[in-house]
Amino acid sequence: MTFKLDKIYLAPMEGVCDAPMRKVLTHYGDYDECFSEFIRVTTDVLPYKTILRDVPELKEDAKTAYGCPCRVQLLGDESEPLAQTALRAVEVGAKGIDLNFGCPSRFVHHGGSMLLKEPELLHTIVSRVREVLDPSIVLSVKFRLGFLDADELPTIIKALAVDGVDELIIHARTRKDLYKKEGLNWPAIGSIIGQTNNIPVVANGDIVDYESSQQCAQITKTDRQMIGRAVFAMPNIPQVLRGQEQPLSMDKVLQIAWEFAQELESRGYPEKSLMDRLKQFLGWAQKYDGRLQEFFRTFCRSQGTLEAQQLLETKISDLINNPQAAIEATNAHNDMPEERFSGPRTE
Ligand SMILES: Cc1cc2nc3c(=O)[nH]c(=O)nc-3n(C[C@H](O)[C@H](O)[C@H](O)COP(=O)(O)O)c2cc1C
Incomplete structure (x- = not known):
């Protein structure tokens, strides 16, 4: 039912x-x-x-x-x-x-x-x-x-x-x-x-x-x-x-993370806090979607928005141009990591 x-x-x-x-x-x-x-x-x-x-x-x-x-x-x-x-x-x-x-x-x-x-x-x-x-x-x-x-x-x-x-x-x-x-x-x-x-x-x-x-x-x-x-x-x-759509593809999720960064930039957020928030977005995303874990590890080391944008753009175009990798990644998606259940230090 x-x-x-x-x-x-x-x-x-x-x-x-x-x-x-x-x-x-x-x-x-x-x-x-x-x-x-x-x-x-x-x-x-x-x-x-x-x-x-x-x-x-x-x-x-x-x-x-x-x-x-x-x-x-x-x-x-x-x-x-x-x-x-x-x-x-x-x-x-x-x-x-x-x-x-x-x-x-x-x-x-x-x-x-x-x-x-x-x-x-x-x-x-x-x-x-x-x-x-x-x-x-x-x-x-x-x-x-x-x-x-x-x-x-x-x-x-x-x-x-x-x-x-x-x-x-x-x-x-x-x-x-x-x-x-x-x-x-x-x-x-x-x-x-x-x-x-x-x-x-x-x-x-x-x-x-x-x-x-x-x-x-x-x-x-x-x-x-x-x-x-x-x-x-x-x-x-x-x-x-609601059964209306499939989950968005990983490249779309990354694009949305970048849209969030741009939203912060338009509100005058300093680069350091913008980067922290972007990593926070992707950090939560990779906890619930194992496909993003490897990318996230690399992304975490990025220093500024320019590097972050380059990393995101490269990954997005890889995902769009290499559907096979996306299929393999989709299989990995089904193995939800245990850490997804962890919570915040302060709620
Ligand atoms: C980082 C973080 C901050 C939270 N802040 C609040 C909050 O301000 N008010 C609130 O009622 N619950 C807060 N919660 C709890 C969530 O609203 C929600 O009850 C909890 O995460 C369980 O739902 P979920 O498994 O869908 O995440 C917070 C949870 C997290 C992870």
């Missing part, structure tokens, strides 16, 4: 999926929505300019240049500053707010997934944010299965499934699991369907291709999915998951 997906989202990824990256990724991927990186809210309501700096899409009807809506993600542990910051985001154009209770970073002392240990606080925060926002504004929460154990999930759901919450987005791992492959637990999501106060659930975690997406939909019993790390290797992943 084939599952038809209703919604496919581009995951928030701090330090990776900023506005220029969202622009390029939503050029090639028909996501229903993308999300900002988390914006940290502590004791003070954030200034308008901070919100607009992090989510410039708000000035353009809260959409990327390619028309993909962008939801604003906030992370914090105090209900009032979070609620008032959410209101400010709406004042400058946000149509959707997401609250992050999934970040496992040690550097977020009391926030993100740390709060999964405190269901009452979760409930207070979500209720207050929902209370201040107009009902037309979408409010979602993104979280993990639990802090230590997926047994915590029903209690967490009870706390978060506040009336008026529009979506529960669940990364199928606990905080303790971080990004470990063996921690992935789609069945835990499936087990709470029907207990969410009628709030739709979005499944997230290790959806990397058509097969894993179908398997995830079957197990989690939800037709909404969010994709993170695999998007760099397969920039058209929403169309692939």
Whole structure:
């Protein structure tokens, strides 16, 4: 049986999926929505300019240049500053707010997934944010299965499934699991369907291709999915998951990486940080697509944009002119490297 997906989202990824990256990724991927990186809210309501700096899409009807809506993600542990910051985001154009209770970073002392240990606080925060926002504004929460154990999930759901919450987005791992492959637990999501106060659930975690997406939909019993790390290797992943397209060819992926570099250049990024970001793009891509590993090792040693461009152009024309190599490489694509399951040092 084939599952038809209703919604496919581009995951928030701090330090990776900023506005220029969202622009390029939503050029090639028909996501229903993308999300900002988390914006940290502590004791003070954030200034308008901070919100607009992090989510410039708000000035353009809260959409990327390619028309993909962008939801604003906030992370914090105090209900009032979070609620008032959410209101400010709406004042400058946000149509959707997401609250992050999934970040496992040690550097977020009391926030993100740390709060999964405190269901009452979760409930207070979500209720207050929902209370201040107009009902037309979408409010979602993104979280993990639990802090230590997926047994915590029903209690967490009870706390978060506040009336008026529009979506529960669940990364199928606990905080303790971080990004470990063996921690992935789609069945835990499936087990709470029907207990969410009628709030739709979005499944997230290790959806990397058509097969894993179908398997995830079957197990989690939800037709909404969010994709993170695999998007760099397969920039058209929403169309692939919907069965509309084959994954883009490797030469196209490299061209998109270069388009990203050009996007950064047009925004005045210094060469050093542009190169770091380009290597980051290709670094994620090669983790999910073994065909890029060898090229990536060479590419990593490139010093500046001129050398990077030459390397990319040579590789792209090799791939276009040598279809046999591309076929061999396609076979290698099926052997996904284990490292694809590794996560960030700080989320
Ligand atoms: C580098 C990186 C940064 C991330 N930053 C965020 C973030 O800002 N907010 C958030 O809710 N999740 C963040 N995440 C988690 C992802 O949104 C997603 O839940 C996780 O990567 C699992 O999905 P995937 O297997 O499709 O990548 C981050 C993940 C990575 C790899």
